[in-house]
Amino acid sequence: MARGGKRPGAGRPKGAKNKPKPLLDLLREDAAMRQRVALCAGSGMGVPEISIATGMTEDQLLTCFARELEHGRALVRADALVALKAAADDGNAAAAKALLVVTEKNDPAPDAPPGSSRSAKSGDAASRAVRYLQ
Numbered sequence: 798m799a800r801g802g803k804r805p806g807a808g809r810p811k812g813a814k815n816k817p818k819p820l821l822d823l824l825r826e827d828a829a830m831r832q833r834v835a836l837c838a839g840s841g842m843g844v845p846e847i848s849i850a851t852g853m854t855e856d857q858l859l860t861c862f863a864r865e866l867e868h869g870r871a872l873v874r875a876d877a878l879v880a881l882k883a884a885a886d887d888g889n890a891a892a893a894k895a896l897l898v899v900t901e902k903n904d905p906a907p908d909a910p911p912g913s914s915r916s917a918k919s920g921d922a923a924s925r926a927v928r929y930l931q
Contacts, residue, residue, distance in 0.1 A: 832876075834862040838869025 884892035
């Protein structure tokens with residue numbers, strides 16, 4: 798064996814090339830695109846509009862992002878609640894208040910009549926957060 802050279806037969810066979818990943822696999826792995834599709838679907842955009850916004854065909858969109866298209870609103874609301882909780886944990890009083898309003902909205906006070914829920918003033922941060930999460 799010569800110095801600095803390769804051993805004969807070492808490495809990949811001659812003619813072997815790296816296979817690029819198919820486009821659909823790349824799209825499935827892209828978390829930013831997944832979040833973007835969920836946000837678009839959660840805001841009420843249709844499949845044709847989302848396909849234009851993302852630059853992919855409707856078939857690719859339906860194949861790769863079926864879950865996000867079907868459950869976009871729930872995914873966006875969950876992300877917003879997680880962000881609200883993180884802000885409240887960091888000491889943001891408005892976020893803590895908004896989080897309380899959101900949780901109380903879904904769990905009315907025991908002495909409240911059925912169908913009613915506690916609500917905040919229409920202009921404060923908590924009520925704006927609640928309107929966003931509705």
